[in-house]
Amino acid sequence: MKKYLIGVLIVLAVELGILLGISFFFDFNLLSTMFFGSVSFVLLAFILGSTGDVFSKNSQVAVFDSLAGSYQPKHEKMTLRVGPVMVGSILCVLVYFGMSFFIG
Numbered sequence: 001m002k003k004y005l006i007g008v009l010i011v012l013a014v015e016l017g018i019l020l021g022i023s024f025f026f027d028f029n030l031l032s033t034m035f036f037g038s039v040s041f042v043l044l045a046f047i048l049g050s051t052g053d054v055f056s057k058n059s060q061v062a063v064f065d066s067l068a069g070s071y072q073p074k075h076e077k078m079t080l081r082v083g084p085v086m087v088g089s090i091l092c093v094l095v096y097f098g099m100s101f102f103i104g
Helices: 001-025 028-048 054-066 082-101
Strands: none
Touching: 001 028, 001 082, 028 082
8 A cells, every 4th residue: 555655646746747847848827737737647547547448459459360360358348447647647637626726
């Protein structure tokens, strides 16, 4: 559990650092950068944490072709693994809402 929380905090710190760096380097509005960046991080984490999507289907097709059609697909259901990247990205959205409440 301690390793999981450390991973979540590292992901949150990296995402916030990237968004703050983009905002200050390009002189963009901080809140709009936080909103669009955190939403894009959540979508990216959702794509990376899910199975049954385009990426895993292509790998199953490659295995099917390499075994001359004798492969039985095992992962036909779509599942979502909630890992530190997903939780850190959701916390980044919550940080945006907190900042918009206090700043805006």
